[in-house]
Amino acid sequence: MSNAQIEIQLIASLVAIACAIPGTFLVLRKMALITDAISHSILPGIVIGFFITHDLSSPLLIVMAAASGVLTVVLVEFIQKTGLVKEDTAIGLVFPALFSIGIILIAQNANDVHLDIDAVLLGELAFAPFDRLMIQGTDLGPKSLWIIGVILVITLGLLIAFFKELKISTFDAGLASALGLSPVVVHYGLMTVSSITTVGAFDAVGAILVIALMIAPAATAYLLTNNLKKMLLLAVLFGVCSAIAGYWLAHGLDTSISGSMTSVLGLVFLLVYLFAPNRGFFSVLYRQKQQRIEVSLLTFLLHLGNHHEEEERHVKHLNEHINWQKVRSKSVLDLALKNNMITIEKDIVSLTDKGKKFTTEAIDYIVTNKNSEIENMKDRFFLFRG
């Protein structure tokens, strides 16, 4: 591994962490789209910066870009506060307007200058190690590593200092104001951090990867936990791992680094979506099947409780009377047997004491409409689940 390769992975990891933190809050607040919006609405800032300096490489252009990112956020908040439209609509109203102002400014005044976002923000991870910070001839490492490092330290500092405020105002803005915290201030603070992170990370890794790194890790983490701290940690973990895995994928295929990282992020989300223990696709599917069998079991036990006649309690009767298919009646019988709720003597099924108790309690809960209690009860009675 050459130094450049290590530096690229280092920059990508720092960007992943710096993006995952505001990203988590954006996803929770349903404002994930704001990153995409900012990546477009920085154009007028860049154009105006160029008109002031007449120099494509001036740092003022990046400062102006961040400023127009903040302006986007302020405008979105302003439109949203009118209560006439929702968050996503407000975002969708603001950024095309700002972007087109940028386009019109270029078309009117600078058509013969190569002025677009790529000309000002590097946005290419492959070249980041060559854009170095030099102070009096000493090489201090890649410039983007410093930029993103500073952004990360500020973000972490703000996160630790205002964790409680962020948490409360994210989940319950009303409670936050009641407690004397201003959700508006917290909101602007968060959005400003997001805007600066977006522009800084944009310069280092490019627009699409920034959007992916803000949203995908947080969305993936949200599938796994409801705990804010855990979600933040998981998002950081997913971001960093995907970035590094993506780098090596790009190495193997000799292809775009940001492209591979974004693909890995998508892939990780897909895997977690399929296999997550609680909200995952397969676990939901499995739980639904389990529920169906357990409902059948309860029906069967109730049937047994109501009938003392032998012919109603014959094993074969299940197929005839309750009209279950053979497979299902067998799995219901097996489940009941395994849980010691029934005994079978000469093909005649009878409830055990445990079975009787379970049935009576279940009826109580159903009659009193305490459906949620049934799950607890199942946990108490079942040795094996359906």
Add this chain to the structure above:
Amino acid sequence: MKKIITILIVALALFSCKKGVKNENQKLNVVTTTSMITDLVKNIGGDAIEVQGLMGSGIDPHLYKASEGDVTKLVNADVIFYNGLHLEGKLVEVFEKMEHQDIKTIAIGESLDKSTLIGSDYFASNYDPHIWFNVENWKLITTFITNQLVTIDPKNANVFKANSETYLAKLSKLEDRLQKTIATLAKEKRILVTAHDAFSYFGQAYEFNVVGLQGLSTATEAGVQDVQKLANFIIEKEVKAIFVESSVPKRTIEALQAAVKSKDHEVAIGGTLFSDALGNIGSKEGTYIGMFEYNVNTIVNALK
């Protein structure tokens, strides 16, 4: 999380020491950006140097996306030749900074006399980067690159000088052929309408009136008024054909054709010109000379 940061900082400190010394016996590693420069440097260096182009044949500098392999190419480069004048966008700045990292980076555009460059009407320090569309410029650049290579790799000086002379002779012959072809086209018919402003140097050198539909920036698109104005211009000057570029989408030029048609006039699409990149390697248009001849033949045949 703090732990991760500590590890990263330590890693950074460890790896910021500089890379090792390069092997003396190896050939000079030269990295180039556009396919035009790659072709030129290969012609001058021959087998004496290793040339690797970042933007392969047919890849437009605006559309170029770096791959992971490019990182290694750049790390191992001894010299990088690039166009400059903002053609490679932000990369130009990166190249300027690489000077401090034991990698010599040379902007061929900077070697030309600023007074021969075509500047922006609005912003004085920004020049049109499509300098290769004047063979005279390309000859100057050939000499410039040769001199640079001689200084960097003196033991192969004779190879470079010999190759350079052969190539300069070829370029002179190319010029003669081009002059002859263009001479068959009456001066008042020399109007070149293309999608974006890539042919200003060409127009200056061969007395063509060059009109681009779109500005230099690829972010903007042609306005409705631009199309209408240009359509009127085409009708007024009785221009026979307009041209598509290999690197710019066809539809803007097709829109222009439709606009002319709606005013009951005909204008043909004269063919596809190579503007910011050469054709595929192996094809005739894959070399600078082949590309130039192809462009001129296409233009002259369509406008006759």
